[in-house]
Amino acid sequence: MSEAASVRVQGLSRRFGTVTALNGVGFTAPAGELTCLIGPSGCGKTTLLRLIAGLDAPSEGAIEIDGQDVTRLSPAQRGAGMVFQSYALFPNMTVEANISYGMKRGLSAREMSARVDQLLETVGLPGLNHRLPNALSGGQQQRVAIARALAPDPRILLLDEPLAALDPQIRERLRVELKSLQHRLGVTTIMVTHDQEEALAIADRIVVMRAGRIEQADPPETVYNLPASAFVAGFVGAANVIPATVSAPGQIQLFGVRSLAAATADFAIGASVTVCVRPEAVRLEQGEGRGVSARIVARQFAGATQKLEAALEGVARARVSLEVPADRPAPPIGALVHLDFPADRLRLFPGAEASAVSAQDEVAWT
Numbered sequence: 001m002s003e004a005a006s007v008r009v010q011g012l013s014r015r016f017g018t019v020t021a022l023n024g025v026g027f028t029a030p031a032g033e034l035t036c037l038i039g040p041s042g043c044g045k046t047t048l049l050r051l052i053a054g055l056d057a058p059s060e061g062a063i064e065i066d067g068q069d070v071t072r073l074s075p076a077q078r079g080a081g082m083v084f085q086s087y088a089l090f091p092n093m094t095v096e097a098n099i100s101y102g103m104k105r106g107l108s109a110r111e112m113s114a115r116v117d118q119l120l121e122t123v124g125l126p127g128l129n130h131r132l133p134n135a136l137s138g139g140q141q142q143r144v145a146i147a148r149a150l151a152p153d154p155r156i157l158l159l160d161e162p163l164a165a166l167d168p169q170i171r172e173r174l175r176v177e178l179k180s181l182q183h184r185l186g187v188t189t190i191m192v193t194h195d196q197e198e199a200l201a202i203a204d205r206i207v208v209m210r211a212g213r214i215e216q217a218d219p220p221e222t223v224y225n226l227p228a229s230a231f232v233a234g235f236v237g238a239a240n241v242i243p244a245t246v247s248a249p250g251q252i253q254l255f256g257v258r259s260l261a262a263a264t265a266d267f268a269i270g271a272s273v274t275v276c277v278r279p280e281a282v283r284l285e286q287g288e289g290r291g292v293s294a295r296i297v298a299r300q301f302a303g304a305t306q307k308l309e310a311a312l313e314g315v316a317r318a319r320v321s322l323e324v325p326a327d328r329p330a331p332p333i334g335a336l337v338h339l340d341f342p343a344d345r346l347r348l349f350p351g352a353e354a355s356a357v358s359a360q361d362e363v364a365w366t
């Protein structure tokens with residue numbers, strides 16, 4: 001492989017007529033790491049990847065690969081390998097011909113064929129040299145597409161939803177293989193996915209995008225545990241996103257009514273805030289007295305856990321999702337319970353942002 005190269009973009013914007021697809025984006029993909037770009041459909045992920053590959057030019061801003069400004073270089077000069085969601089193999093060419101297609105000129109037929117064998121070994125498809133694409137499964141076709149992208153020995157690998165068209169089980173297996181391949185080759189990789197679970201599972205760093213901007217760029221653990229905004233909390237993993245007000249130092253009123261302890265030092269008394277709390281952080285208290293009273297309205301068995309939904313007593317449409325270990329008895333639907341919200345698991349953000357992420361919450365709970 002080529003030496004791994006870092007990718008740095010700065011102040012990158014791309015406008016299409018009146019549409020601003022990217023609006024001053026900046027981040028670094030460190031050398032040898034797997035960086036995942038995630039965000040809702042239309043937020044600019046593909047546009048960003050195409051700009052890095054050199055398939056499109058920015059309205060403003062710069063792209064560096066390994067410290068070199070490549071903004072004005074052709075795709076070939078940048079040394080990026082690319083894989084798209086649709087397999088995009090040449091249908092009338094064998095696997096071997098597909099993989100050889102982009103190889104460096106000047107290799108002998110024997111060298112090319114040895115390299116094809118090596119790449120097929122790398123992606124776990126030894127011996128399939130003479131198959132045509134339509135004689136391969138979707139997962140196999142995507143592996144060939146990855147082998148083809150690796151054939152010219154790229155400095156960086158750019159993947160646009162490479163697993164999105166595959167069945168869930170194959171997708172899950174292939175993402176583990178992709179990660180171990182990426183790690184083994186040490187090739188700097190930027191991968192777009194709309195699947196936040198996939199990003200959490202395999203990324204070294206996650207870049208969360210929203211409407212042409214970056215909301216957060218951090219390792220998965222940080223994005224999950226310390227989301228930079230209510231949007232990120234709602235988009236990555238399941239989260240309760242609850243409107244609240246700061247009622248006193250160290251006190252908030254959830255949904256404007258239920259008093260709770262919280263770290264409020266960053267906010268003025270009376271400020272509107274958005275509280276984010278993961279379902280697994282909400283504690284179910286047995287017995288009276290503690291916490292907020294609520295009624296169980298839905299229950300889902302999820303293997304290792306039970307997912308519950310509780311409606312707060314006396315507050316219209318105030319729902320809270322929680323998750324409890326499945327080996328403990330969970331209250332039945334209709335049961336009156338008490339919920340505790342540990343202060344150290346509450347994340348407070350300025351303003352009332354709940355509506356912006358509610359659609360995503362629904363997705364997370366179906």
Ligand SMILES: Nc1ncnc2c1ncn2[C@@H]1O[C@H](COP(=O)(O)OP(=O)(O)O)[C@@H](O)[C@H]1O
Pocket residue numbers: 016019020021039040041042043044045046047048
């Ligand atoms: N060639 C184009 N012409 C006009 N608008 C475009 C073009 N490419 C992308 N867009 C717009 O830019 C925005 C971002 O698109 P895209 O980067 O494809 O999003 P994503 O990959 O995150 O779903 C969308 O509003 C899309 O309609």
Ligand SMILES: [Mg+2]
Pocket residue numbers: 045046047
């Ligand atoms: Mg896209």
